[in-house]
Amino acid sequence: MATDKPFTVLVTGGAGYIGSHAVLALLDAGWKVAVIDNLVTGFRWAVAEGATFYQGDIADEALLAKIIAEQNVGAIMHFAGSVVVPESVSDPLKYYHNNTAKSRSLIGSAVAGGVKHFIFSSTAATYGIPDESPVREDTPTVPINPYGMSKLMTEAMLKDVAFAHPINYCALRYFNVAGADPEGRSGQSTAGATHLIKVAVEAATGRRESVAVFGTDYATPDGTGVRDYIHVSDLAAAHIHALETLIADPATSHIMNCGYGRGFSVLEVLDAVDRVTNQTIVRKLEPRRAGDPDALIADNSRILATTPWRPKLADLDTIVAHALAWERKLAERG
Numbered sequence: 001m002a003t004d005k006p007f008t009v010l011v012t013g014g015a016g017y018i019g020s021h022a023v024l025a026l027l028d029a030g031w032k033v034a035v036i037d038n039l040v041t042g043f044r045w046a047v048a049e050g051a052t053f054y055q056g057d058i059a060d061e062a063l064l065a066k067i068i069a070e071q072n073v074g075a076i077m078h079f080a081g082s083v084v085v086p087e088s089v090s091d092p093l094k095y096y097h098n099n100t101a102k103s104r105s106l107i108g109s110a111v112a113g114g115v116k117h118f119i120f121s122s123t124a125a126t127y128g129i130p131d132e133s134p135v136r137e138d139t140p141t142v143p144i145n146p147y148g149m150s151k152l153m154t155e156a157m158l159k160d161v162a163f164a165h166p167i168n169y170c171a172l173r174y175f176n177v178a179g180a181d182p183e184g185r186s187g188q189s190t191a192g193a194t195h196l197i198k199v200a201v202e203a204a205t206g207r208r209e210s211v212a213v214f215g216t217d218y219a220t221p222d223g224t225g226v227r228d229y230i231h232v233s234d235l236a237a238a239h240i241h242a243l244e245t246l247i248a249d250p251a252t253s254h255i256m257n258c259g260y261g262r263g264f265s266v267l268e269v270l271d272a273v274d275r276v277t278n279q280t281i282v283r284k285l286e287p288r289r290a291g292d293p294d295a296l297i298a299d300n301s302r303i304l305a306t307t308p309w310r311p312k313l314a315d316l317d318t319i320v321a322h323a324l325a326w327e328r329k330l331a332e333r334g
């Protein structure tokens, strides 16, 4: 595609769930895209054809230097990392290695290669169990697991590096990411997923017998946990708006929540899945899962005020319908 964009965007983890959607959104917006992914949890087929693919490790400094030079990389969107919260509790060093140490190496490669812009995939897990919801960016960050801390440490590195070197950054703190590309080009494929909407559509397509409802005694209207579910394609679009805002104004906000500012309970999500599929999935009421806050909803006023990003796919049934369509596609593939 002909492009008026000034440089290539390098997407780390572009074969993964969120990264592959960012690649699609960048290509759709006319950006030139390169992807680096080690394919440990990502899939080669998830990388859109228009992107130049490099299989390798983000901490491979020689490879990064080569990619940055030969692709004229001016921005990095950094998604690569480990993302399973309970695993981060049982194997914290894996998270400090994959998410923190390797990010340190990648940021070093960006500075050495003269990359000017860095968009970082951060998380609402940096807030831990906040005292109040909606959560603002200046709500204290007190992660309750190594996953959240590994991301918060990377935010801290970026802040210090951006002060010392000619690179600017934006860290996007995601709330609960769900759904799939509306055109069916990508989706969430990880086996053994634990995320509610993924689990629920697996049940709706016969890959599981039931869905556990973890806790019915939370301080929420129906007693089940409330989360701010954001469509993965809206999230991908937020990255492009963050990048374009950063290019226009390097002093723009460096931390932005990504959510819709509204929440749904576990039971409301399961009801949506029933509505969309016209069936009733089996609910198993179980005790609370360790470390789950009652409610986690983004205050998204900063990203709305700072960038032109606006939610387009916020309807819960739409999110579920897209997740379901992708799940059916996976089932057909076997």
Ligand SMILES: O=c1ccn([C@@H]2O[C@H](COP(=O)(O)OP(=O)(O)O[C@H]3O[C@H](CO)[C@@H](O)[C@H](O)[C@H]3O)[C@@H](O)[C@H]2O)c(=O)[nH]1
Pocket: 083, 085, 123, 124, 125, 174, 175, 176, 194, 195, 196, 197, 199, 211, 212, 213, 214, 215, 224, 225, 226, 227, 266, 289, 292, 296
């Ligand atoms: O089988 C399930 C799975 C989840 N839940 C509940 O559903 C809600 C959402 O859970 P889940 O989809 O697992 O997401 P979270 O635990 O909210 O964590 C997400 O949001 C975090 C940010 O706070 C990110 O860091 C994590 O990567 C991301 O998984 C919570 O109330 C869970 O207790 C169930 O009741 N049954």
